[in-house]
Amino acid sequence: MALKEGLRTWKRIFWQLILLGFGLSGLLLYGLPIVRARPDVLTCTSWGAPIIWDGTFDPAVAQQEALQQNLTIGLTVFAVGRYLEKYLARFLETAEQHFMVGQRVVYYVFTELPAAVPRVALGPGRGLRVERVVRERRWQDVSMQRMRTLHEALHGRLGREAHFVFCMDVDQHFRSSFGPEALAESVAQLHAWHYHRPRWLLPYERDARSAAAVAPGEGDFYYHAAVFGGSVAALRGLTGHCARALQRDRERGLEARWHDESHLNKFFWLHKPAKVLSPEFCWSPDIGWRAEIRRPRLLWAPKEYALVRD
Numbered sequence: 001m002a003l004k005e006g007l008r009t010w011k012r013i014f015w016q017l018i019l020l021g022f023g024l025s026g027l028l029l030y031g032l033p034i035v036r037a038r039p040d041v042l043t044c045t046s047w048g049a050p051i052i053w054d055g056t057f058d059p060a061v062a063q064q065e066a067l068q069q070n071l072t073i074g075l076t077v078f079a080v081g082r083y084l085e086k087y088l089a090r091f092l093e094t095a096e097q098h099f100m101v102g103q104r105v106v107y108y109v110f111t112e113l114p115a116a117v118p119r120v121a122l123g124p125g126r127g128l129r130v131e132r133v134v135r136e137r138r139w140q141d142v143s144m145q146r147m148r149t150l151h152e153a154l155h156g157r158l159g160r161e162a163h164f165v166f167c168m169d170v171d172q173h174f175r176s177s178f179g180p181e182a183l184a185e186s187v188a189q190l191h192a193w194h195y196h197r198p199r200w201l202l203p204y205e206r207d208a209r210s211a212a213a214v215a216p217g218e219g220d221f222y223y224h225a226a227v228f229g230g231s232v233a234a235l236r237g238l239t240g241h242c243a244r245a246l247q248r249d250r251e252r253g254l255e256a257r258w259h260d261e262s263h264l265n266k267f268f269w270l271h272k273p274a275k276v277l278s279p280e281f282c283w284s285p286d287i288g289w290r291a292e293i294r295r296p297r298l299l300w301a302p303k304e305y306a307l308v309r310d
């Protein structure tokens, strides 16, 4: 009899513990603010800027926050020469699916052939403007000239109609959501091939004569010029700095190792970005699988230089 009684008590305690376990985990999941963290990666720079990884933000909160500010977000892209037919349609089509969905967006396409810009069906609140540029002879000059052209555009219509702007390469496409979590006063993109390398191995311009020179022991990260962004005011500063530095080098017969990207890296060393995007935001599939890359947002196109570069 006593044995039966004891067994029943134990059974009751057992079920109470199970219920308590469920209750506590329910409370943790729903009752308390969800703590999202990525203990596997660096999520903050030494100057206190967030490094945005999947799982460190709530997309719905970022979306709400941006909607309240009634923003217009610019996205600039250059498609000069064969880069237009090869990449532009996919870049724009996938941007329609993934870039700042739900926000007001204005694309700025810079090309020497406005008539060849593909007609992409745009969602509500999204517009596209085409700006004519002259075609530079060398691909390096096309790439570098972007800084001067962007600087002028930011002092023109683009600067008047947008609050924040992202400037991107065209040889990539969106794979998943690239939303307002990426917005900040100035935004830099960690380079997918270099984010885990020690500082002395980063491919900064080392020639001290160049305006892009980064001395040994200097530099925070190596940033990718395929994605950068920020407020109109901050980007006026960035593009103006880089355009002047590129001009200074040209006058001295110098060309930095990675062209405009070298100057961008020098700029971000001198003026720290307010937000840094993890390599998930602009990933190269050639690198292969990495545990910390959960959800790539932009994917590099395979490099087909022989096809697109003269």
Ligand SMILES: CC(=O)N[C@H]1[C@@H](OP(=O)(O)OP(=O)(O)OC[C@H]2O[C@@H](n3ccc(=O)[nH]c3=O)[C@H](O)[C@@H]2O)O[C@H](CO)[C@H](O)[C@@H]1O
Residues within 6 Å of the ligand: 077, 078, 079, 080, 081, 082, 083, 084, 138, 139, 140, 142, 143, 168, 169, 170, 171, 225, 226, 257, 258, 259, 260, 261, 262, 303, 308, 309
């Ligand atoms: C891994 C790698 O190699 N990275 C470098 C390489 O990037 P990329 O190989 O990604 O450069 P890229 O060929 O994509 O050129 C940059 C961008 O300029 C535009 N564009 C360029 C040339 C052209 O004829 N037409 C045109 O529209 C286009 O938007 C393109 O995406 O070169 C860049 C420009 O120097 C940077 O230095 C990068 O660090």
Ligand SMILES: [Mn+2]
Residues within 6 Å of the ligand: 169, 170, 171, 226
């Ligand atoms: Mn590129």
